[in-house]
Amino acid sequence: MLLAFDTSTAACTVALFDEGGQCVAHSDETIGRGHAERLVPMIAELLEGRRPDQILVGTGPGSFTGIRVGIAAAHGLAIGWDAKLHGMSSLALLAARADAPGRIAAAMTGGHGELFVQQFEAGLEPAGEIANLRPDAAAQETDAPTVVGSGAAQLVALRGWGEARDAFPSAADALRLPASLRLLAPKPVYARAPDARVREAA
Structure with a gap:
């Protein structure tokens, strides 16, 4: 069995797939903050004692804290x-929510009023790189008819x-992603430098 989850946004989303790739259970909760407290209980509730032999985790970009927790x-x-x-x-997982034909843009609100954006062709293949842009720049850089995510309304306006x-994003869409976007290294993709920096030794 395969367990998939993502904590890059205000949502905490978990899904379980059988050996044939069928989603047999999933849970999506909009919690804002508190992923560290809610994620493991959500997984336990979903598994009901079952033990996956594969795990897929959202790598971002998105909330620094959420990504690290996941x-x-x-x-x-x-x-x-x-x-x-x-x-x-995580942006491809978000784009899967649009379930629209043609090119799709995922737009997720980030820090400092900026947006994380990436465009995808049909089949969720990337049509460009991940970018962290001011909303006006993101509006100029995207040409997808459908925009999905927490930053979609602002970008389209x-x-x-x-x-x-x-x-x-919903983890139930995890296996809709092409292999190139779901066989990534399990490490954070921040797309911009974190605000908090480790102090250098004197």
């Missing part, structure tokens, strides 16, 4: 279960055209 939990569970561990793109869909 990846740390994934590594701990992988060790405890002797499970294979891979990362998956600035652009003056397109359809905005407010949504969070």
Whole structure:
């Protein structure tokens, strides 16, 4: 069985897939903060004693704290279960929520009023790199008719055209991602430097 989860946004999302790739259980909760307290109980409730042999964890970009919580939990569970561990793109997982034909843009609110954005072709193949941009710049850089995510409405309003869909990622879509976006190294993709920096030794 495969366990997938993502904590890159205000949502905490967990899904379980059988050997055939069918989603047999999933849970999506919008919690804002508190991923560290809620993630492991959500996983336990979903598994009901079952033990996955594969884990997929969202690698970001998104909330620095959320990403770190999710990846740390994934590594701990992988060790405890002797499970294979891979990362998956949180923006591609978000784009999967649009379920629209043609090009899709994922737009997630980030720090300092900026947006994390990336465009995807049909089949969720990347149509460009991950970018961390001011909303006006993001509006100029995207041409997808459908924009999904917490930053979608702002981007579409600035652009003056397109359809905005407010949504969070759902782990139930994990196996819809192409292999190139769900066989990533299980380490954070921040897309910008963290605000907090480690003080250098004198």
